[in-house]
Amino acid sequence: MILCDIGNTTTDILENGVYRKIPLTEFKPELLSGEAWYCCVNHNMSGMLEVLPNWHNIVSVIDWNKYYPTMGIDRVMVCEAIDDGVIMDAGSAITVDVMRDGVHQGGFISLGLRAAQEAYARLSPALTTSFNFEVDLTIMAKNTPDALTVGFLAPLVHKIESLGKPIYMTGGDAQIMARYFSDAIVDERLVFKGMQKLINKGLQC
Amino acid sequence: MILCDIGNTTTDILENGVYRKIPLTEFKPELLSGEAWYCCVNHNMSGMLEVLPNWHNIVSVIDWNKYYPTMGIDRVMVCEAIDDGVIMDAGSAITVDVMRDGVHQGGFISLGLRAAQEAYARLSPALTTSFNFEVDLTIMAKNTPDALTVGFLAPLVHKIESLGKPIYMTGGDAQIMARYFSDAIVDERLVFKGMQKLINKGLQC
Numbered sequence: 376m377i378l379c380d381i382g383n384t385t386t387d388i389l390e391n392g393v394y395r396k397i398p399l400t401e402f403k404p405e406l407l408s409g410e411a412w413y414c415c416v417n418h419n420m421s422g423m424l425e426v427l428p429n430w431h432n433i434v435s436v437i438d439w440n441k442y443y444p445t446m447g448i449d450r451v452m453v454c455e456a457i458d459d460g461v462i463m464d465a466g467s468a469i470t471v472d473v474m475r476d477g478v479h480q481g482g483f484i485s486l487g488l489r490a491a492q493e494a495y496a497r498l499s500p501a502l503t504t505s506f507n508f509e510v511d512l513t514i515m516a517k518n519t520p521d522a523l524t525v526g527f528l529a530p531l532v533h534k535i536e537s538l539g540k541p542i543y544m545t546g547g548d549a550q551i552m553a554r555y556f557s558d559a560i561v562d563e564r565l566v567f568k569g570m571q572k573l574i575n576k577g578l579q580c
Numbered sequence: 581m582i583l584c585d586i587g588n589t590t591t592d593i594l595e596n597g598v599y600r601k602i603p604l605t606e607f608k609p610e611l612l613s614g615e616a617w618y619c620c621v622n623h624n625m626s627g628m629l630e631v632l633p634n635w636h637n638i639v640s641v642i643d644w645n646k647y648y649p650t651m652g653i654d655r656v657m658v659c660e661a662i663d664d665g666v667i668m669d670a671g672s673a674i675t676v677d678v679m680r681d682g683v684h685q686g687g688f689i690s691l692g693l694r695a696a697q698e699a700y701a702r703l704s705p706a707l708t709t710s711f712n713f714e715v716d717l718t719i720m721a722k723n724t725p726d727a728l729t730v731g732f733l734a735p736l737v738h739k740i741e742s743l744g745k746p747i748y749m750t751g752g753d754a755q756i757m758a759r760y761f762s763d764a765i766v767d768e769r770l771v772f773k774g775m776q777k778l779i780n781k782g783l784q785c
Contacts, residue, residue: 443722443723443724445706445723445724446724447706467703467704468700468703468704468707469731471731472720473720480720481719481720481721481722481727482720482721482727483720483721483727483728483730483731483734484700484707484724484727484728484731485731485732485735486691486696486699486700486703486732487703490699490702490703491691491699493699493702494691494695494696494698494699494702495673495689495691497695497698497699498672498673498691498692498695499672499673501650501652502673502689514686515677515678515685515686515687515688515743516686516687516688517648517686518648518650519648519650519651519689522686522687522688522689523688523689525688526674526676526688526689526690527690527691529688529739530690530735530736530738530739530740531735533735533738533739533742534734534735534738534739535735537738538720
């Protein structure tokens with residue numbers, strides 16, 4: 376079985392336990408044979424996949440009573456992967472969700488690291504600087520790069536820590552974010568784990 | 581004595597106890613007689629004021645050993661106004677500073693409410709929505725507007741509350757932010773208070 380997580384610029388593919396990431400422009404689903412399940416945020420690609428009989432949209436097996444209707448499909452997948460815990464997906468946005476006994480307790484959406492830095496830069500040339508990821512988030516800052524890093528990260532980290540344990544992290548910036556948590560579990564395949572769990576549940580029905 | 585807080589679009593003027601805000605385009609400092617002190621973030625206007633003998637730049641009386649060199653002048657002013665407490669200036673950016681016994685402990689810079697909403701909107705049409713300021717920040721969100729509002733405000737409020745009391749708020753969004761704190765003190769004239777304290781200190785020397 377093939378699992379695909381299709382974004383707006385890249386596609387993550389898990390095929391017979393082998394993981395690869397390819398640019399979306401190189402993704403040719405019609406050339407892949409065998410049963411395939413996909414999780415897709417790209418509307419053009421969704422349209423293309425719908426007509427291929429061996430490609431199945433994971434949306435069709437989600438129990439939407441558990442989530443709110445406009446919740447992102449990749450966010451639903453990482454929640455499906457975890458029964459108990461706090462899940463952070465650190466990409467262009469940072470989504471944070473709480474699952475308890477397999478029930479979604481709600482969540483929130485923060486800006487991603489890049490989006491936050493760009494937003495500061497738009498405010499003023501004086502705030503056009505990269506985050507200093509070496510900064511100690513527990514103390515107040517005394518220079519501009521630290522003031523921006525602490526301003527964005529310290530509240531976010533503090534809030535996430537207040538939500539309880541365990542904390543799971545996925546997404547492109549998971550490794551950077553993990554350094555601020557003493558015992559976060561980084562798992563780059565959380566979307567695939569959620570997909571696999573949902574598919575297995577569907578097959579048992 | 582006249583006190584002026586000169587921004588990039590408006591000027592706040594305190595003249596003989598009377599406060600007024602005017603567009604920067606209508607601000608004609610050469611027409612004001614008497615001694616005047618100004619705090620200015622607009623470089624063009626600074627150049628103009630430097631040649632007027634009755635206009636004094638508040639920068640000249642700041643003890644810069646207390647602050648870091650790139651710290652915004654209006655941020656220094658609100659710190660000078662308060663000897664003990666947490667000071668939030670909620671404008672295009674939200675600055676947060678801690679003062680203890682008249683000593684600056686450091687601070688941080690968050691995005692302003694408008695900048696944050698615009699940054700979310702840039703990420704995705706699905707995140708193009710206004711904050712819901714009625715939301716309960718203590719619970720996890722179950723719809724998109726709440727998820728963005730909680731995502732931006734809950735970490736910030738949580739962090740500021742951890743910094744101790746009292747909490748002073750100034751700036752255009754101070755009233756909106758104050759609703760999330762049980763006993764914040766909103767004072768729209770904190771910049772002027774800081775200026776006045778500095779001027780008084782200077783006159784005593």
